[in-house]
Each structure stands twice: as structure tokens, then as C-alpha cells.
Amino acid sequence: MxxxxxxxxxxxxxxxxxxxxxxxxxxxxxxxxxxxxxxxxxxxxxxxxxxxxxxxxxxxxxxxxxxxxxxxxxxxxxxxxxxxxxxxxxxxxxxxxxxxxxxxxxxxxxxxxxxxxxxxxxxxxxxxxxxxxxxxxxxxxxxxxxxxxxxxxxxxxxxxLSPDRFTPSTEILETYGLESKKYIFIREVSNKSFNYFNQQDAIVQSFAHKIQPGTKVVLSLEDKSLVDKYPKDWILLKEPVGDIHSLIYHAAAVISSGDSMAREGAMLGVKSVYCGIREMKANLLLEQEGLLVHLPMDTGIDTINKFIRHPYSAEEQISIREKLKAKWTxxxxxxxxxxxxxxx
Missing domain, CATH: 3.40.50.2000 (Glycogen Phosphorylase B;)
Structure with a gap:
């Protein structure tokens, strides 16, 4: 049989x-x-x-x-x-x-x-x-x-995202004309999902004009109907993106109004700001490691601009990920x- x-x-x-x-x-x-x-x-x-x-x-x-x-x-x-x-x-x-x-x-x-x-x-x-x-x-x-x-x-x-499961590539940078650590990655979630019903829509858009002038920005926008609200020179991603995590890995900083991508940035060894309103215990594991900061709405703009000016070096980034690997399952x-x- x-x-x-x-x-x-x-x-x-x-x-x-x-x-x-x-x-x-x-x-x-x-x-x-x-x-x-x-x-x-x-x-x-x-x-x-x-x-x-x-x-x-x-x-x-x-x-x-x-x-x-x-x-x-x-x-x-x-x-x-x-x-x-x-x-x-x-x-x-x-x-x-x-x-x-x-x-x-x-x-x-x-x-x-x-x-x-x-x-x-x-x-x-x-x-x-x-x-x-x-x-x-x-x-x-x-x-x-x-x-x-x-x-x-x-x-x-x-x-x-662990080093055993993910190896970053630079090929995706060439697609968008980017250089490693010379841009920031922004994720703007929609407030139409259950998790974000009580959150203001387009949080990052509300403080976009305060981001350090001249900063190159890659935007992952969940609700594409809002695209006209954002600066015209921002690079809008069209999902699905072939290697989005390499784009995140090579960013100088990650800013996200959704919690998931903020954590992804932190686990990839990138300085990350979660600007949504939800308080999440899962984020604490990364906040305690100094990899993620939760600064709701526009309260993190000074920190964001500091991260843009002083990103982690390649050696620091690798070291951060190896330390997480040693601690985690x-x-x-x-x-x-x-x-x-x-x-x-």
C-alpha cells in the first residue's frame, strides 16, 4: 500500500x-x-x-x-x-x-x-x-x-531574518539607483486593518516635511491611493518587491507606522523608529537591546534625523545580528x- x-x-x-x-x-x-x-x-x-x-x-x-x-x-x-x-x-x-x-x-x-x-x-x-x-x-x-x-x-x-536564514544582496540597490546607507526606508501602513483602526492615517506623511532636507527616501505605502500626499521625489515601491529585506538592510534608518516592519529593521541591524500608536510587548525585546525606539506620531523626528546622519557601520550591523543569533532560537x-x- x-x-x-x-x-x-x-x-x-x-x-x-x-x-x-x-x-x-x-x-x-x-x-x-x-x-x-x-x-x-x-x-x-x-x-x-x-x-x-x-x-x-x-x-x-x-x-x-x-x-x-x-x-x-x-x-x-x-x-x-x-x-x-x-x-x-x-x-x-x-x-x-x-x-x-x-x-x-x-x-x-x-x-x-x-x-x-x-x-x-x-x-x-x-x-x-x-x-x-x-x-x-x-x-x-x-x-x-x-x-x-x-x-x-x-x-x-x-x-x-536571522543570519542563518537571510543574506543581504546589493542587486536590489542597483534597481532603484541607491547606495548602501545613503537613504532611509519608510513604511506607511493603512488604518483600514483591524490592528490600526484607531490610528491616524498617513502618520509619516504628517511629518514628512520635517525629515532632514536632501534625504533620499524609499517608501513602502500600503494604501497607494494616498500617494499624492507624499513628496514627489520619494521612491515609491510597487509590491511585491523582489528583495525588500535587502532594501531595509542597506538603509540608514527605518521609520514605520506599523510595528512589524519596525521590528524587521531592528532585527536586520538598522536603526529603527516605530511611530505608530500601539504599545506592544514584542517590541520591548528590541527596545531593551537598543535597536528599536517607539516614538509615536511626530515625536521621533529629532531621533530620525540623528539616525540619518549617523547610521551603523557595516561591522556594527553584522555584530548586532550575530549577538541576536547567539541569544535567540x-x-x-x-x-x-x-x-x-x-x-x-
Whole structure:
């Protein structure tokens, strides 16, 4: 009788989760797993999934069009029923996500194990539901471990940014006519997502005129309809970008109104400012290392200009990343171990 491959469903519902499972999915596939990627129909996410996860069984599950009703109905209720159908049909050995109550709910009642890897303990009600319905939910070391809550000794972005997983290139600089450490990288998130509903839109735009004159700026703008609000000489990225993390790595500084890319910059050894309003425990790990500063709205403009004038040297940057590597767990290895522990 032919041996049936083990099956896993990996759910991605936000661009910030795209890279978390990329290395893992490839390693599982190489090890003989049948890997399905489910994703939320949200903004550019479907197009990026097709580009970043080629060769996998990619399935859109639900959608989100920015309104609270769409998030509730299409992004949660209809999504839950679709997961029931997929799990019933495909008989997965295990399902994983970063935070997905619909998947956890479907898995719980279908008796299919679900484990989750998340970094936002502030969302207490969502996390309680996920912990109740999942086999286990894992966080960085900013929570207390319990029967249903585990800890991984790093941040989730380390799964694709550690020196073992990422090697920066200079090729992308040539594409945009840039020189290493001669520009800054800015990420402006949209306030139409659940995480940023209470945040002012276009935060960086509100203080763009205060950034040191003559600074070359690369802009990653989530809501492209706002492009006319920004300086005309800023370089607007058109996602998906082939090697965005090399662009971040070679920047003199990273400024982001979203928390994820601010952490990415810090983990890449770049001086980083998070100017959003959310207080996040995950950021504290990098703030304590002196790699990330949280300065909401325009309160960080003096710090930003100082970072522009005095970026880290190449040697300092490498040293910073090696120190993090010595302290932190390999996230892909950690997730693989948990999958093999909890699978059917």
C-alpha cells in the first residue's frame, strides 16, 4: 500500500505573516509533507502569495475589504465555514497559523490539531479564544507559559531574518539607483486593518516635511491611493518587491507606522523608529537591546534625523545580528519540532 504524505494547512491572513512560514513550508515540503497555503483575500496579499509561495496548493479562504462588517462576515464567519469544508475534505494532520480564530474553531470541532505562533499578547480576548480552541499557542518570551500557552525565545520575524536564514544582496540597490546607507526606508501602513483602526492615517506623511532636507527616501505605502500626499521625489515601491529585506538592510534608518516592519529593521541591524500608536510587548525585546525606539506620531523626528546622519557601520550591523543569533532560537526549527509533536 502506497504511503500517504502527511498533510498540513498553513493559514496566512496578513502581509506581516507572509514570511513567517516561507522557510518552514519549503522545509516541510522537502521532508515529504503535502503543504496547503490558505490566505485571506485582502489587498495585495493574494498576488504576493502566488509570487512568494509558488508550487504549493494555494487557496483563498474568505476576504476582507476594509470595513468592520467585511472583517466580521467575510473574514471570520464565512471563513470559518470554508475551513470546515477544507478540513473535512482533506483530512490534514495538523493546521498552523499566526492567529486565526476561524481556523482554530474549525479545527477544534473537526478534531484536527491547530497550533499557532503569535506575537501580540495584548489582544487578550482573541488570544484566549485561540488558546481555548487550539492545541497550543506560542508567543515570544513576553508571556507566562501555561498548559495551553508556550514560549519561543525570539521574535517571529527571526524565522526569515536571522543570519542563518537571510543574506543581504546589493542587486536590489542597483534597481532603484541607491547606495548602501545613503537613504532611509519608510513604511506607511493603512488604518483600514483591524490592528490600526484607531490610528491616524498617513502618520509619516504628517511629518514628512520635517525629515532632514536632501534625504533620499524609499517608501513602502500600503494604501497607494494616498500617494499624492507624499513628496514627489520619494521612491515609491510597487509590491511585491523582489528583495525588500535587502532594501531595509542597506538603509540608514527605518521609520514605520506599523510595528512589524519596525521590528524587521531592528532585527536586520538598522536603526529603527516605530511611530505608530500601539504599545506592544514584542517590541520591548528590541527596545531593551537598543535597536528599536517607539516614538509615536511626530515625536521621533529629532531621533530620525540623528539616525540619518549617523547610521551603523557595516561591522556594527553584522555584530548586532550575530549577538541576536547567539541569544535567540532558530524559529523554523522550533516550529518544525512543535508540528511533529502535535500532528495526528
Amino acid at each position: 502506497k504511503h500517504q504524505p502527511r498533510k498540513i494547512l498553513i493559514d496566512i491572513k496578513h502581509p506581516a505573516q507572509l514570511n513567517l512560514f516561507k522557510g518552514l513550508s519549503k522545509e516541510l515540503s522537502t521532508a515529504g509533507w503535502d503543504v496547503t497555503i490558505s490566505y485571506l483575500g485582502r489587498g495585495k496579499l493574494p498576488a504576493i502569495i502566488q509570487k512568494e509561495y509558488p508550487g504549493f496548493n494555494n487557496i483563498q479562504v474568505g476576504a476582507s475589504h476594509g470595513s468592520k462588517w467585511s472583517i466580521f462576515w467575510e473574514g471570520n464567519v464565512k471563513r470559518t465555514f470554508r475551513f470546515f469544508q477544507l478540513i473535512g475534505k482533506n483530512k490534514y494532520n495538523i493546521c498552523i497559523s499566526a492567529s486565526s480564530v476561524p481556523l482554530a474553531f474549525a479545527g477544534f470541532f473537526a478534531t484536527t490539531p491547530v497550533i499557532q505562533f503569535y506575537d501580540d499578547p495584548e489582544r487578550k480576548r482573541i488570544n484566549q479564544l485561540n488558546a481555548l480552541l487550539s492545541k497550543k499557542i506560542f508567543f515570544p518570551p513576553v508571556v507566562t507559559a501555561s498548559k495551553k500557552v508556550g514560549v519561543f525565545n525570539c521574535l517571529k520575524e527571526w524565522s526569515y 532558530d524559529m523554523v526549527d522550533f516550529m518544525t519540532t512543535q508540528i511533529n509533536t502535535y500532528k495526528k
